[in-house]
Amino acid sequence: MHPFHYQNGQLYVDDCPLHEIVARYGTPCYVYSELHLRERYHAFAHALGAQTLTCYAVKANSNLHLLRLLAQWGAGFDIVSGGELARVLRAGGDPKKIVFSGVGKSREEIRAALDAGIFCLNVESAAELERIAEVATEMGGRAPVALRVNPDVDAGTHQYIATGLKESKFGIPIAAAEDLYRRAAEWPSIEFIGVAAHIGSQLIDLQPLGAAARRLRDLYERLRRHGIELAHIDLGGGVGIRYHDEVPPSPADYAAILDDALAGLEVHRVVELGRALVGNAGTLLTRVEYWKENEGKHFCVVDAAMNDLLRPSLYGAWHEILPLRQSAAPLQECDVVGPVCESGDFFAKNRSLPAVPVGENLAILGAGAYGFAMSSQYNTRPRAPEVLVQGAESRCIRRRETLADLLSPEEDCPLD
Ligand SMILES: Cc1ncc(COP(=O)(O)O)c(C=O)c1O
Numbered sequence: 198m199h200p201f202h203y204q205n206g207q208l209y210v211d212d213c214p215l216h217e218i219v220a221r222y223g224t225p226c227y228v229y230s231e232l233h234l235r236e237r238y239h240a241f242a243h244a245l246g247a248q249t250l251t252c253y254a255v256k257a258n259s260n261l262h263l264l265r266l267l268a269q270w271g272a273g274f275d276i277v278s279g280g281e282l283a284r285v286l287r288a289g290g291d292p293k294k295i296v297f298s299g300v301g302k303s304r305e306e307i308r309a310a311l312d313a314g315i316f317c318l319n320v321e322s323a324a325e326l327e328r329i330a331e332v333a334t335e336m337g338g339r340a341p342v343a344l345r346v347n348p349d350v351d352a353g354t355h356q357y358i359a360t361g362l363k364e365s366k367f368g369i370p371i372a373a374a375e376d377l378y379r380r381a382a383e384w385p386s387i388e389f390i391g392v393a394a395h396i397g398s399q400l401i402d403l404q405p406l407g408a409a410a411r412r413l414r415d416l417y418e419r420l421r422r423h424g425i426e427l428a429h430i431d432l433g434g435g436v437g438i439r440y441h442d443e444v445p446p447s448p449a450d451y452a453a454i455l456d457d458a459l460a461g462l463e464v465h466r467v468v469e470l471g472r473a474l475v476g477n478a479g480t481l482l483t484r485v486e487y488w489k490e491n492e493g494k495h496f497c498v499v500d501a502a503m504n505d506l507l508r509p510s511l512y513g514a515w516h517e518i519l520p521l522r523q524s525a526a527p528l529q530e531c532d533v534v535g536p537v538c539e540s541g542d543f544f545a546k547n548r549s550l551p552a553v554p555v556g557e558n559l560a561i562l563g564a565g566a567y568g569f570a571m572s573s574q575y576n577t578r579p580r581a582p583e584v585l586v587q588g589a590e591s592r593c594i595r596r597r598e599t600l601a602d603l604l605s606p607e608e609d610c611p612l613d
């Protein structure tokens with residue numbers, strides 16, 4: 198399920214002992230397995246077949262080196278900002294395999310996307326469609342568009358990452374979408390090429406995704422009866438992974454759900470997978486700085502914090518934590534916490550961990566997706582480096598930030 202395992206008492210990623218990475222790059226430090234990412238991408242791309250454009254959702258982890266690998270393997274990309282567009286293009290991604298999602302695209306972002314000649318803009322409101330039509334007219338071209346509809350299905354995931362219910366800000370209500378397609382089909386600067394949805398993230402049960410796909414299919418068929426022929430259906434992302442004891446769907450399970458819902462339909466498919474590709478490829482390495490006890494409650498204070506990995510603080514997410522050196526120390530129930538001045542700065546609550554000595558290192562697993570990508574400099578902490586492991590070798594793919602990186606943005610604007 199993930200590439201981390203013990204060998205001779207040491208935690209490895211693939212053939213590389215993690216203590217060597219700590220010795221070279223220090224802590225906190227993100228580490229990714231190229232092998233795991235490659236296997237996951239190819240497993241999904243293969244299961245979904247040639248009729249599907251398998252996109253990688255860049256928001257999960259936008260490191261340029263990872264994007265370059267995915268581009269080389271033939272992936273498409275799901276982007277949500279001009280910054281992500283620039284990264285994908287820099288990494289050699291094919292513009293004809295880029296879909297652009299998100300509720301708040303600015304004029305500049307729309308212009309940049311059309312200028313790059315991307316495959317499709319996934320449009321989230323009538324107002325956004327009008328803005329895209331205006332920008333395309335100004336540029337003298339046509340914008341390739343899919344409406345992202347909100348199918349009103351409950352994805353059964355954390356409320357912050359469920360996006361397919363009618364109370365969520367995402368998409369156009371499915372009942373209103375048909376009317377908008379029919380109205381805008383006549384606009385000269387809009388070319389409708391597809392229909393899209395994304396119902397949420399970390400889906401373990403895929404039945405809601407099947408239900409959403411069937412609703413998209415109904416809409417697709419109704420539009421066809423009205424002479425609007427779409428070329429693709431985009432099912433979004435959302436396939437979950439194992440963090441704790443979840444039993445996530447396999448690539449074959451996922452493909453079967455889509456095949457079942459779309460059986461007999463001659464239409465291209467697009468998917469936008471983030472976490473399922475990169476989530477379990479990554480770990481955040483951290484050092485134990487202190488053990489402390491407050492009236493019977495034990496804390497393991499480490500040198501990583503919520504600014505490095507926000508998921509436990511934001512979603513109460515559970516991440517496995519393993520010592521780098523297998524330990525015979527007695528188990529201690531504790532909270533694993535960082536140095537940031539917030540009570541919400543924790544990686545685990547009431548977790549039984551071996552009471553490893555101060556100075557030893559821990560690996561926080563499941564950190565490849567929405568880890569570094571959601572990191573910040575909160576408490577004026579430099580961001581951690583990122584390291585890529587290829588077999589037994591490791592190389593830095595983003596350097597550790599320095600004190601100068603923390604000062605320069607303001608110092609570049611004269612202080613007086
Ligand atoms: C539109 C869209 N596509 C794709 C994704 C990727 O999701 P995940 O990482 O769960 O596959 C997201 C995030 O949930 C999203 O909002």
Ligand SMILES: N[C@@H](CCCC[NH3+])C(=O)O
Binds near residue numbers: 358
């Ligand atoms: N940031 C979320 C996922 C968000 C999905 C984006 N729509 C997480 O860490 O689980």
